[in-house]
Amino acid sequence: MTTSGMRDYLDGPYKAARDVVRAGLAADAELFDLAVTLPREDYRDRVLGLLERITAEGHPARGFPKEYGGGGDLGGFIAGFEMLAFGDLSLMVKAGVQFGLFAGAILHLGTERHHEEYLADAISGRLLGCFAMTETGHGSNVQALGTTATYDASTGEFVVHTPNPAARKDYIGNAARHGRMAAVFAQLVVGGESHGVHCLLVPIRSADGSPLPGVTLSDCGPKLGLNGVDNGRIVFDQVRVPREALLDRYAQVDAEGNYASEIENPDRRFFTMLGTLVQGRVSVGGAAINASKVALTIAIRYGARRRQFGAPGSAEEASLLDYRMHQRRLLPLLARTYALHFAQAELVDEFVRIFDRNNDKQPASGRVVEGEPASGRVEGQPGSGPVVEGEHDRRALEAQAAGTKAVGTWHATETIQACREACGGAGYLAENRLATLKADTDVFTTFEGDNTVLLQLVAKGLLTDYRESFGKLDPLGTARFIAAQAVEIAVEKASLRPLVERLRDAVPNRSDTADPDAGLRDDAYHSGMVRFREEHMLSGVARRLKAGIDAGDEPFDVFNRCQDHVIAAGRAHVDRVVLEAFQTAVQSAPEEIREQLKDIYDLHALATIESERAWYLEHGRLSPGRSKAITALVNELCAAVRPVAVDLVDAFGVPGAAVDVPMVVPSQHE
Amino acid sequence: MTTSGMRDYLDGPYKAARDVVRAGLAADAELFDLAVTLPREDYRDRVLGLLERITAEGHPARGFPKEYGGGGDLGGFIAGFEMLAFGDLSLMVKAGVQFGLFAGAILHLGTERHHEEYLADAISGRLLGCFAMTETGHGSNVQALGTTATYDASTGEFVVHTPNPAARKDYIGNAARHGRMAAVFAQLVVGGESHGVHCLLVPIRSADGSPLPGVTLSDCGPKLGLNGVDNGRIVFDQVRVPREALLDRYAQVDAEGNYASEIENPDRRFFTMLGTLVQGRVSVGGAAINASKVALTIAIRYGARRRQFGAPGSAEEASLLDYRMHQRRLLPLLARTYALHFAQAELVDEFVRIFDRNNDKQPASGRVVEGEPASGRVEGQPGSGPVVEGEHDRRALEAQAAGTKAVGTWHATETIQACREACGGAGYLAENRLATLKADTDVFTTFEGDNTVLLQLVAKGLLTDYRESFGKLDPLGTARFIAAQAVEIAVEKASLRPLVERLRDAVPNRSDTADPDAGLRDDAYHSGMVRFREEHMLSGVARRLKAGIDAGDEPFDVFNRCQDHVIAAGRAHVDRVVLEAFQTAVQSAPEEIREQLKDIYDLHALATIESERAWYLEHGRLSPGRSKAITALVNELCAAVRPVAVDLVDAFGVPGAAVDVPMVVPSQHE
Secondary structure (H helix, E strand, O other): OOHHHHHHHHHHHHHHHHHHHHHHHHOOOOHHHHHHHOOHHHHHHHHHHHHHHHHHOOOHHHHOOHHHOOOOOHHHHHHHHHHHHHOOHHHHHHHHHHHHHHHHHHHHHOOHHHHHHHHHHHHHOOOOEEEEOOEOOEOOOHHHOOOEEEEEOOOOEEEEEOOOHHHOEEEEOOOOOOOOEEEEEEEEEEOOEEEEEEEEEEEOEOOOOOEOOOEEEEEOOOEOOOOOOOOEEEEEOOEEEEHHHEOOOOOEEOOOOOEEOOOOOHHHHHHHHHHOOHHHHHHHHHHHHHHHHHHHHHHHHHHHHOEEOOOOOOOOOEEHHHOHHHHHHHHHHHHHHHHHHHHHHHHHHHHHHHHHHHHHHOOOOOOOOOOOOOOHHHOOOOOOOOOOOOHHHHHHHHHHHHHHHHHHHHHHHHHHHHHHHHOHHHHHEHHHOHHHHHHHHHHHHOOOOOHHHHHHHHHHHHHHHHHHHHHHOOHHHHHHHHHHHHHHHHHHHOOHHHHHHHHHHOOOOOOOOOOOOHHHHOHHHHHHHHHHHHHHHHHHHHHHHHHHHHOOOOHHHHHHHOHHHHHHHHHHHHHHHHHHHHHHHHHHOOHHHHHHHHHHHHHHHHHHHHHOHHHHHHOOOOOHHHHHHHHHHHHHHHHHHHHHHHHHHHOOOOOHHHHOOOOOOHHHHO | OOHHHHHHHHHHHHHHHHHHHHHHHHOOOOHHHHHHHOOHHHHHHHHHHHHHHHHHOOOHHHHOOHHHOOOOOHHHHHHHHHHHHHOOHHHHHHHHHHHHHHHHHHHHHOOHHHHHHHHHHHHHOOOOEEEEOOEOOEOOOHHHOOOEEEEEOOOOEEEEEOOOHHHOEEEEOOOOOOOOEEEEEEEEEEOOEEEEEEEEEEEOEOOOOOEOOOEEEEEOOOEOOOOOOOOEEEEEOOEEEEHHHEOOOOOEEOOOOOEEOOOOOHHHHHHHHHHOOHHHHHHHHHHHHHHHHHHHHHHHHHHHHOEEOOOOOOOOOEEHHHOHHHHHHHHHHHHHHHHHHHHHHHHHHHHHHHHHHHHHHOOOOOOOOOOOOOOHHHOOOOOOOOOOOOHHHHHHHHHHHHHHHHHHHHHHHHHHHHHHHHOHHHHHEHHHOHHHHHHHHHHHHOOOOOHHHHHHHHHHHHHHHHHHHHHHOOHHHHHHHHHHHHHHHHHHHOOHHHHHHHHHHOOOOOOOOOOOOHHHHOHHHHHHHHHHHHHHHHHHHHHHHHHHHHOOOOHHHHHHHOHHHHHHHHHHHHHHHHHHHHHHHHHHOOHHHHHHHHHHHHHHHHHHHHHOHHHHHHOOOOOHHHHHHHHHHHHHHHHHHHHHHHHHHHOOOOOHHHHOOOOOOHHHHO
């Protein structure tokens, strides 16, 4: 393996965009000390300065249409954004708020007049904005937001109002200090009728920075991390904005107060609007994976360098990374980081495919395809009438983004924690960066959708698919399907499969053959295992839900009883998708790195199965003997990967400025 | 159950000492904002001010002998110290450095002249000191420290020196700003011969705060948390101290340069000296458990108050804590916090018993019992000659302290993380305290002994016991023992037990009997399970180690191959001790709270078995059916505990000032 070959393969098609951000970071070494040394207000202003610099370098514009000063390169934009996670994460998040969320809302939810009026300013950073969705009393349940936007036909204005303390906009980036305008999500009330949540552009600050009349702004104060982002709160007291403030791509209100939308069903309209904002989740997942790379680069280099204890009688202590426990703590996480990298690359490809395709057909204004009949592919969805083209693909993309975001951000939390602990007291010092990484990334599991809620969303989507394919089976097929399920259950209950499996699983005597674990390193074996788990869990959840409903129980109680099962099923799905993305990446890899990548892949695959071995044992899919053999093989693969562990983190290409910390390179700091 | 009854039971014999600290905290509400708003130097000085205040209130003195101004109440001292974890953790840690470590080293390693000269000043805070053990290049491996203290007989002085950058004292509390003297651990060299690590008192700062000649002090800079503690670095350049600076309880150097120690074996001497410092580990474990209580109080109150989504068609959203997943995230951690509370209380009792007994027999000077022959109870220990009385009990105490510290601090990290995530974005704001708790406690898993190293120590101690009891068996007994082991292995290999177990485990049809899970809630069942696991893992490790050595492999490699197994065995031991401490506590509880405590106990016991169910399945100790039944019962117990969850956290008695944060009690903050 060559490190540069591996790095090129990881960088993929957006290498150029990534390298631009790398170069910027390398020039910004001082940045890494700001987070912990500057007073908060100064830090926030410094981050704003950096935002202006990357804007001037043209990075954010890359992702926007050319007619508004953009570069029209969505994939390069996402890749570059992810790379910002190698640097100061407040900058990454502030850029995400400004370009991904605020400008993104204008682009995706607005129409030509909004694009013409605001987009160039938003992309250039001349107009700093907020994305005012979350409220103090309403986080995940966006449909229940309390803020109202009531149309006053007598003046042709919307009146934006916060009716109670729980409806206060909260945790809003750019709100405490820099934002001049907010994309406000509110219940749209027209002619006394509520049409659900819509988005409007509401100015909140004058040019001199003071709040506009009727707008009360406050500061969320210090946070665990990301203190370079000015999160704040917004309360509206009957604030009037013109009718044109409504971002009206999916619903319009005319001067007389007539509400119209091509999407009749309010739920569907709501989810369609939200769906256009999927880019945020795609980006956060990628950023989390990249933050994990930074932590692993630091911890693995440190583990290779640092010595402790050692063989009795030996003068030299052993490297931390030579200890099995240290390998166990870090190397499966390294393998999973590779896996998630490839899963994220697949997600970005799909995102670009879908959003670029739409852009081709619906440039700039991106309207719904009017008059198109409901497609057979969205059977079972509520409502009717024209749909956004590619709705089914979009829903699939949303689920994939939600799942990758949830798993990627939890991975970051776990990985950075493990890295901190693996570096002991040195890892606790701010100068070694793990502390800041840990504090800054901790909220990733919450923002852009709470992870548990997201995995629920993934599972619900799959259960709907499931119901659809079920629905399409003819009666005989249905009967067969049920019978197959019943056999499955019967096999488990009778404990027949454990015996069958045990015989089949008999692991050959390890000293007898050259490669006794060959079967365990077989891609097909891994796929079979993760697919079995996904399908079994989904069908199990479906069965439990159906049984509860059939028994006449309250739907909420039925669901709640299965909630842990539903979320585990969502996770099982994502695990399968991630594993198969890694398989594909190994198969497509250049010869010179394929073998090495296969080792890491095997480590990931077997560690994944190992971590769920209780479930496999419970479901007769692993014999006790094979389960233990997998643990032994994970240990062996850790040892096999250890000699190239430093090369494997070097291949991430994190700039030295971000990882050459004192505990790793003491000479540079003495 | 009454909350006050539960609280009294939890407070136990040291209720008065706990209430003193509670009252102090309640008076100090402003304290909680200092950590995130004050510049670091000011924060450090404020924490010093608080240290002086609690000193004036007489809290730290409680734990020291009366002749030096103390109160002679070791148990109350530890209990009070643990309670400091309800407040600002920098204060807790700074108090630990000053009174537990610095004054503790003088008390336990010094002799009468040191006590007379320094102890009253150390206890009163007039003499602020450091505990200078850890070096940049040597954390866990204290025996390999590089700092030297070389006796110069010509002047009657020790020369303290830092021979290379790796020997720099690092992360030392009180070193950056306030410490005037340091208890320095160094290789003692007398007459050209090294006698291993000993401790000396070395002045480092003059009264005006400037470093003394030959002493270079620097600041570790900002940290993830605990920024109210002035951690720093110390480098010695041939610093001379008088011969009397040596803390000479266990080894003496006379004016002519003759070294003498009642403990001939250097390893044993070293571990005896370290062992006297066990109080630090006892205290940190207790503090971590109490920090978990604060986080759970906040998160569970928030979860009971906060509503999100809900039954379709219902106007009212459901409480977060009514969701199964939310219960799953928090309530098993609540149950484990109760378990650890009782395990910690047991540990403190044992600590008081051993150290108070020693104090009775060896007041103040606490000398070794000279001339006493080696006790049969320390058979198998290296070396010979007189031993410290109760050495065996002390080693057992050290292991128990190490295990409780490791498990308690990891528990705190996990619990506070879960609480933060369960409170979403609000949990990320400093005003709601979870952020600070998380950042401050994160290093607990590292300091006072890295947790993985500590669990290894626990397991090694047990393996030694194991070898001892093995050694005492007569030949026939040995043969039987081995045969029993062999049968055990054979049973597993033949997969006989899974079948036997499955038949025995057949869970009755749940609708048939009044209490179908009765067997699963049986204390004896739980004990049997955790004992089986502990014993099986220890014997398995012993077998693997023996096999490796018998095969002639390098001992280091043999050990390293088993390291994950060794650490898991240590963990299994601690899990068993904790579970049984909880059992005892339930049995001894007053009638009025016993039933409630039993529910929490059952939740803890079954969640513990559930978390290791893969292992039990692999070892034929759980059938798949029973394994699933346990998961189902954990869910049911979560639901059963949910209605009293708020009462159960209220019983911790965390003062309102520490937990009435804006997200929990918004009205107080508007």
